[in-house]
Amino acid sequence: MEDNIKEMMENLHLDSKLTMDDIPNLDLYMDQVIQLFENKYAAAKRNEEEKILxxxxxxxxSKGKLFFPIKNKKYSPEHVMLINMIYEMKTSLSIRDIKQTLDPLNNRMMKEEFELNPIYEFFLELTEKNLERFSNDSNExxxxxxKSSDALQEDDDYWNKFFLILSFVNMSNYYCRVAEALVDEMESKELKKD
Structure with a gap:
């Protein structure tokens, strides 16, 4: 079972990420942005029909104001970075929560000279460290x-997968609830400012 799950996790290409080197240092049209994401994350798709972006x-x-306005129908490298962060958040957070999370960053981008590159680089470093943590936690x-399957005398492949699914979903829920609580705290502080 253990080897099978590890192989399955490797086949998910969880290490796929859009690095600074992947992002062209020029503005892109929407179709080019979509193609960039499709190329980078193609191996991580669940099936061929799935669309990354x-x-x-x-x-x-854009309508939801999750990122600052584009100019001349083109997306800057900063837009691409933000779209990638949205891509990461959208599976766990609502659009409203994502907007709440990104509003302060977008406001800084619009009001002042703000360098997003170091923020994005740190995000990529965290992603790498989180994958390592995930791998270690998954092994545990x-x-x-x-051990539980052995104790229950249910060494059946179905039960192993059943308990793994429950466990991974349970952990995901814990992380998601903490993320939502952090969003709520950000919103509460913003309301107090106003």
Missing amino acids: TKTMINNY IINEVK
């Missing part, structure tokens, strides 16, 4: 499930 998604992010979870 679509025109509708980008338009919704796999070992615990194996």
Whole structure:
């Protein structure tokens, strides 16, 4: 079981990320942004039909003011960085929560000379460290499930996967709830300012 799960996790390409080197140092049209994401994250798709990024998604992010306004129908490298952060957050947070999280950053981008590159680089470093933590935690979870399955005398592949699914979803829920609480705290502080 353990080797099978590790191989499965490797096949998910969780280490896929859009680095600074991947982002052209020039403004891109929407189709070019979509192509950049599709190329970078193609291996991480669940199936061939899945779309990483679509025109509708980008338009919704723009209408929802998840990133500062574009100029001349082109997206700057900073927009691409923000879209990638949105891509990371959208599976766990609502659009409203993402907007709340990014509003202070977008306001800084619009009001002052603000360098997003170091913020994005740190985000990439965290992503790398989080993947390492995830790998270590996953190994612990796999070992615990194996021990429990042995104790229950249910060494069936179904039960192992069943308990792993429950455990991974449970951990995901914990992290998601903490993230939502942090968003709520940010919103509360913003309301107090006003």
